[in-house]
Amino acid sequence: MSATASEPLSREISDLTPFRQCVYRTLLQRVPAGRVTTYGQLARAIGCRSARAVGQALKVNPLAPTIPCHRVIRADLTIGGFHGATDANAVRMKSDLLRSEGVSFDQSGRLTEPDRVTALHQTATLR
DNA sequence: ATGATGATTGGGG
């Protein structure tokens, strides 16, 4: 397996579909630790109107958590899924990762500090 | 090519 930082990343990533490359690259570049974004925002950033399609790409993220798929939550500020699942176990792992970056959720399951959501304006264009 | 399936979302009841 490869190691280090960004060199092996680009090599692994270039093997993926254009859509997935866009999703992963945009996420890596625009959402740093301590911040989160939504499936819809990420979709819009790459010129796609399907938040679900973005979720499809994230669930098969081959380099988690290097590619911070845990920083993508739902538009209603609830946590969303992780590794293709929405069960309690998956959610717990996702929230633990976020908590280690200073991001937390309240009792109703919503983001405690909404200010942490990064608004992404369209950056890339598909096809 | 066609149909089914989601880590969603905004609107409506």
Added chain:
DNA sequence: CCCCAATCATCAT
């Protein structure tokens, strides 16, 4: 809160 149509990359036929 619950329900539903819209949207679209992927995958199975």
